[in-house]
Amino acid sequence: xxxxxxxxxxxxxxxxxxxxxxxxxxxxxxxxxxxxxxxxxxxxxxxxxxxxxxxxxxxxxxxxxxxxxxxxxxxxxxxxxxxxxxxxxxxxxxxxxxxxxxxxxxxxxxxxxxxxxxxxxxxxxxxxxxxxxxxxxxxxxxxxxxxxxxxxxxxxx
Amino acid sequence: xxxxxxxxxxxxxxxxxxxxxxxxxxxxxxxxxxxxxxxxxxxxxxxxxxxxxxxxxxxxxxxxxxxxxxxxxxxxxxxxxxxxxxxxxxxxxxxxxxxxxxxxxxxxxxxxxxxxxxxxxxxxxxxxxxxxxxxxxxxxxxxxx
Numbered sequence: 001x002x003x004x005x006x007x008x009x010x011x012x013x014x015x016x017x018x019x020x021x022x023x024x025x026x027x028x029x030x031x032x033x034x035x036x037x038x039x040x041x042x043x044x045x046x047x048x049x050x051x052x053x054x055x056x057x058x059x060x061x062x063x064x065x066x067x068x069x070x071x072x073x074x075x076x077x078x079x080x081x082x083x084x085x086x087x088x089x090x091x092x093x094x095x096x097x098x099x100x101x102x103x104x105x106x107x108x109x110x111x112x113x114x115x116x117x118x119x120x121x122x123x124x125x126x127x128x129x130x131x132x133x134x135x136x137x138x139x140x141x142x143x144x145x146x147x148x149x150x151x152x153x154x155x156x157x
Numbered sequence: 158x159x160x161x162x163x164x165x166x167x168x169x170x171x172x173x174x175x176x177x178x179x180x181x182x183x184x185x186x187x188x189x190x191x192x193x194x195x196x197x198x199x200x201x202x203x204x205x206x207x208x209x210x211x212x213x214x215x216x217x218x219x220x221x222x223x224x225x226x227x228x229x230x231x232x233x234x235x236x237x238x239x240x241x242x243x244x245x246x247x248x249x250x251x252x253x254x255x256x257x258x259x260x261x262x263x264x265x266x267x268x269x270x271x272x273x274x275x276x277x278x279x280x281x282x283x284x285x286x287x288x289x290x291x292x293x294x295x296x297x298x299x300x301x302x
Contacts, residue, residue, distance in 0.1 A: 001181050001182065001185065021158075021297070024158055025158065028158055028185060028186065029182075029185065115291070134272075134282070134283050134291070134300060135282035135283055136282075137302070138302065139302065140178070140299060140300060140301045140302060141299075141300045142297060142298070142299045142300075143291060143297065143298045143299075143300060144297050145294070145295050145296065145297065
């Protein structure tokens with residue numbers, strides 16, 4: 001059975017579903033949780049032609065603060081449920097790669113991930129992190145699907 | 158958490174790994190396992206195996222035997238580990254359809270399946286049937302490697 005579960009969080013409703021399920025699962029299996037929040041920066045523009053000054057460090061700081069908040073929140077929720085948990089943060093352009101790498105680094109044997117799984121071109125992008133994790137993972141991956149009420153709440157059309 | 162776990166088996170070692178993962182999980186949760194194997198209707202119907210083509214006939218019989226052996230294996234493992242296992246031989250040309258239908262028919266709340274199946278393209282990042290199940294199903298899927 002699984003002993004250490006990586007739970008990525010992006011602060012979304014879909015992610016919240018995976019977090020709750022992961023905590024329940026960990027409790028049932030007697031596993032511990034690594035709660036990971038990955039801050040995803042915008043790629044810096046090649047040039048703004050003098051239109052503005054971009055301080056990349058400011059963005060990194062904000063992302064780090066966001067990531068720490070979210071990872072700590074999930075780890076706290078796990079601990080409140082009696083599950084041992086660690087909060088981990090990362091800053092990466094490709095969150096999926098960071099997820100797989102952190103799972104490896106922390107010796108996780110299972111990754112929990114939520115997937116939008118929506119149809120249609122614009123929707124494909126929403127599930128792409130889950131897709132990329134599935135492609136790159138070397139350990140088992142539990143893919144959670146959003147509930148109908150979740151989809152409605154998250155729908156931006 | 159889970160009461161009914163669907164485990165698709167295509168007869169390969171990889172899908173056996175999915176079963177081996179599902180068994181202790183089912184035991185822990187007091188859940189039942191639904192083991193499903195899909196086989197094309199054309200192969201399951203002996204009348205369609207052309208008598209004039211002995212190779213096709215032999216292959217067809219071997220294929221049907223694999224189907225039965227695969228499900229018998231699932232039953233045996235269930236008995237050994239004290240987990241109730243329901244087996245289903247699904248007449249279908251498309252494993253992912255059989256998987257989703259079986260999950261729906263048996264009210265499954267989790268699917269445990271291998272990342273890759275019998276397809277030769279192991280270089281694929283994710284097996285084609287696993288991909289299709291993930292695209293179409295509404296319940297959690299544990300993808301095992």
